[in-house]
Amino acid sequence: MSIKHSLLALLAQESKYGYQLKTEFEAATGGATTLNIGQVYTTLQRLERDGLVAEADVDDEGRRSYLLTRVGRVELDDWFDAPASATTSQRDEVSIKVLIALASAAADPQQVLRSQRAATTGSIQRLTRQKMRTEDLAEGLHLDRQIMAGEAELRWLDLAEDRIDHHRATNNGTNAGVSQ
Amino acid sequence: MTDQKSIVLEMRQAGRQYVGPRGIVSALADVDLTVRLGELVAVVGRSGCGKSTLLNLAGGLDQPSLGSVRVNGIELGTLSGKELAATRRRHIGFVFQALNLLPTLTAAENVALPLELDGATTAAARTAALTSMADTETAALADAYPDELSGGERQRVAVARALVGDRNLLLADEPTGALDEATADAVVRVIRRRVDTGTCGGVLVTHDMSLAAYADTIVRLRDGRIDSVTETNFTDADFERADLFGTDPEGTLR
Numbered sequence: 001m002s003i004k005h006s007l008l009a010l011l012a013q014e015s016k017y018g019y020q021l022k023t024e025f026e027a028a029t030g031g032a033t034t035l036n037i038g039q040v041y042t043t044l045q046r047l048e049r050d051g052l053v054a055e056a057d058v059d060d061e062g063r064r065s066y067l068l069t070r071v072g073r074v075e076l077d078d079w080f081d082a083p084a085s086a087t088t089s090q091r092d093e094v095s096i097k098v099l100i101a102l103a104s105a106a107a108d109p110q111q112v113l114r115s116q117r118a119a120t121t122g123s124i125q126r127l128t129r130q131k132m133r134t135e136d137l138a139e140g141l142h143l144d145r146q147i148m149a150g151e152a153e154l155r156w157l158d159l160a161e162d163r164i165d166h167h168r169a170t171n172n173g174t175n176a177g178v179s180q
Numbered sequence: 181m182t183d184q185k186s187i188v189l190e191m192r193q194a195g196r197q198y199v200g201p202r203g204i205v206s207a208l209a210d211v212d213l214t215v216r217l218g219e220l221v222a223v224v225g226r227s228g229c230g231k232s233t234l235l236n237l238a239g240g241l242d243q244p245s246l247g248s249v250r251v252n253g254i255e256l257g258t259l260s261g262k263e264l265a266a267t268r269r270r271h272i273g274f275v276f277q278a279l280n281l282l283p284t285l286t287a288a289e290n291v292a293l294p295l296e297l298d299g300a301t302t303a304a305a306r307t308a309a310l311t312s313m314a315d316t317e318t319a320a321l322a323d324a325y326p327d328e329l330s331g332g333e334r335q336r337v338a339v340a341r342a343l344v345g346d347r348n349l350l351l352a353d354e355p356t357g358a359l360d361e362a363t364a365d366a367v368v369r370v371i372r373r374r375v376d377t378g379t380c381g382g383v384l385v386t387h388d389m390s391l392a393a394y395a396d397t398i399v400r401l402r403d404g405r406i407d408s409v410t411e412t413n414f415t416d417a418d419f420e421r422a423d424l425f426g427t428d429p430e431g432t433l434r
Binding site: 118121147151 | 226369372389390393394395398400408410412
């Protein structure tokens with residue numbers, strides 16, 4: 001699931017507290033995804049245990065802030081570089097990845113869009129080739145369904161590319177990150 | 181199939197510029213594209229991205245301002261209008277969204293027409309027409325008139341005409357734009373099978389990714405340039421590995 005990686009991305013630039021991460025994750029995903037604060041703390045503990053983040057500071061009220069480690073950076077880059085796949089999540093991994101790239105400046109969102117587009121296009125080609133090989137109506141319909149899901153994803157990728165370009169053009173070429 | 185002889189279309193750094201009121205406008209730039217026999221290339225992109233310009237250059241309907249466009253080894257950029265027309269007639273077939281067939285001729289007469297214009301006898305042209313129609317599953321429609329055919333049938337006849345005789349470069353510009361999805365799918369399948377015989381190569385311009393996906397290579401244009409190229413070369417083993425519904429081995433879409 002991408003919460004782990006989203007938190008890593010949000011910790012890439014500066015150290016943050018758990019509650020701050022919850023707020024920024026929700027803002028980054030346009031409020032479409034809400035996080036339980038307990039879930040954030042559990043995830044942070046696990047990330048710390050695995051050496052992907054390290055404690056940066058404890059404030060007067062005992063709240064801990066965390067920062068990405070070098071190992072965490074490698075893990076994060078791998079996530080951004082790998083096109084979203086089936087095995088990961090029920091949530092919309094592709095859009096979360098783009099939105100988090102946009103919000104965190106931890107990766108170039110256009111690059112994420114490009115690599116996802118290449119992967120999705122390849123999948124649609126493969127499914128289409130498979131469709132030509134089948135005589136079976138049910139299998140053909142199942143393949144059509146998957147192809148159309150891929151098409152919808154490509155349409156969104158194209159739209160996102162245009163919107164991000166437009167946003168950058170109208171913001172003097174500065175990073176298109178959402179306001180924090 | 182990697183020798184020079186199998187190359188049907190070769191565009192090298194091809195570009196088209198126009199002189200506008202405010203200076204030079206580039207409609208297409210730096211296009212490198214190779215189509216071999218047995219190969220189908222799809223060109224996708226938003227309207228105004230240069231798809232039509234690319235197809236016009238490939239088909240000799242327009243000539244490049246920069247770079248080179250060769251069809252079966254013939255450089256189109258330096259030909260005279262007359263030579264260009266002759267090259268088009270002998271090597272290249274077009275299929276457009278609509279109005280491909282003359283309404284006063286039967287399907288077979290439409291398919292035979294390019295050969296007759298090129299000097300073939302009526303009998304020889306008809307024989308070649310029927311052969312080409314068999315390849316697009318339209319032989320049974322030979323004596324029907326266009327208005328007696330469905331939209332999908334008309335487009336399949338148009339594909340037969342585009343590739344009649346020795347013509348081996350198919351250029352299709354949104355050939356299914358006026359058709360419903362199932363019919364459009366069937367028409368592109370016919371194109372794919374025709375290309376798979378290895379006797380021609382094709383370029384399919386479409387905005388529809390489910391149709392572009394029939395191609396071996398998908399070229400995405402953006403602002404008059406090639407933005408990305410997706411090539412797939414699936415082997416039988418790729419499909420043997422997939423189980424009945426495990427149709428997406430990399431799992432990208434599930």
